[in-house]
Amino acid sequence: MTVQVRQIGVGKADRKAFVDIQFRLNEGDPNWVPPLKDEVHGLIDPRKNPWFGHGEAAFFLAERGGRAVGRISAQVDSLVIAAPVEQGGGPGTGHWGMIEAEDGETAAALIAAAEGWLRGKGMTRSIGPISISIWDEPGLLVQGFDHPPTVMMGHHQxxxxxxVEAAGYAGVKDLNAYDLRIDKPFPDLVQRIVSSGERNTRIRVRRVDKKKFAEEAALILGILNDAWGDNWGFVPLTPDEITYVGKKLRPIVFEDLIMVAEVEGEPVAFMITLPDLNEKLRGFGGSLLPFNWAKLLWWLRRPKVRTMRVPLMGVVKRLQATRLASQLAFMMIEYIRRESVSRYGATRGEIGWILEDNQGMVSIARMVGGEVNKVYRLYQKAL
Structure with missing residues (x-):
């Protein structure tokens, strides 16, 4: 039977089918971690996700003989269109993502549907997969299928x-994740750099204060917007998005796993580390009901994990490419390493994603013993 692709509406049945198809197509993969279905529904709901304040999306379902066999999203984001062309944005740039497909015929039909919608919106370049923004799950997994993703990272067959390549797409940027052991001290050179920083009276590295969560979040996001402003793919988070992300992250944010570095009293760098929530979610089947919510709340009181993930860190632009920037980064990494091992029982860390050509971050990841363990590739095509 041929594949039929249709744009879904706002009805519950269509939205449920769009979310549920991911579970059927991946249930046999031991390295796939089922996301919480409520989180996925929230991601695609304009009433809940503030991304829709500056973006528009369409969602497509592929069916064969009345049975769902795949899905895809297509997005146009005004902040992406306003971004410089050399940073992966610019006029005519549209995205697609959230792809799941039973076979190659289905994938081809879904990508064609997403491209057709983008052309209808005047787009001339298609980049994907991005699900739904660069801050969600960007890139297609092309290396590292043999182990599960960490919290807030994607997974594909x-x-x-x-x-994707058969549809005429070529890679435009790789996003790498670095795996490292943290249950033993970092190399001597890194330890000497940290010790030197500790003797510098101008430097102070502190934990965040969760009692001042909104204030600390605004501080970190301010550094982030400055530090990442020139990065490929960067789009600033709006105030509403910052509030939205803060609410989602607050339950898994721990004060001793987030550091702010100050130089002469000025906050100039930060590092956020998260316990790998996926280690707990793997057995939940995508739902917190009937009793998984209680299990999760109990676990969050004092989580024990194998892996810690560093999703975000940054140093203000004026200090980048300086020795001080590297020193601050190593100090934050080392302090969080100690807490991760002593309090949470972690033995492994993951830094990422990191742009393949971000030489500063690549160098830091390698100096602490990091090796690439997953590669997520972004593709592009002229429409």
Whole structure:
């Protein structure tokens, strides 16, 4: 039977089918971690996700003989269109993402549907997968299928790469995750750099104060917007998005896992680390009901994990490419390493994602013993 692709509406049945197809297609993969379905529904709901304040999206469902066999999203974001062309944005730039497909025929039909919608919006370049923004789950997994993703990272079947490339897409940027052991001290050179920083009276590295969560979040996001402003793919988070992300992250934010570095009293760098929530979610089947919510709340009181993930860190632009910037980064990494091991029982860290050409961050990841363990590739095509 041929594949039929249709744009879904706002009805509950269509939205449920769009979310649930991911579970059927991945249930046999031991390295896939089922997301919480409520989180996915919130991501695609304009009433809940403030991304829709500056973006528009369409969601498509593929069916064969009345049975769902795949899905895809297509997005146009005014902040992406306003971004410089050399940073992956600019007029005519549209995105697609959230792709799940039973086979190559389905994938081809879904990508064609997303491209058709983007052309209808006047887009001339298609980049994907981005689900839904660069701050969610960007990139197609092309390396690292043999182990589960960490919290807030995506996972795809190995077959998807050939299907995307068969649709005429070429890689434009790789996003790498670095794996490292943290249950033993970092190399001597790193330890000497940290010790030197500790003797510098101009430097102070502190934990965040969760009692001042909104204030601390605004401080960190201010550094982030400055530090990442020139990065490929960067779009600033709006105030509403900052509030939205803060509410989602607050339950898994721990004061001793987030550091702010100050120089002469001025906050100039930060590092956020999260316990790998996926280690707990793997057995939940995508739902907190009936009793998984209680299990999660109990676990969050004092989580014990194997892996810690560093999703975000940054140093203000004026200090980048200086020795001080590297020193601050190593100090924050070392302090969080100690807490991760002593309090949370972690033995492994993951830094990422990191842009393949971000030489400063790549160098830092390698100096602490990091090796690439997952690669997420962004593709582009002229429409």
């Amino acid at each position: 190995p077959t998807y790469q050939a299907w």
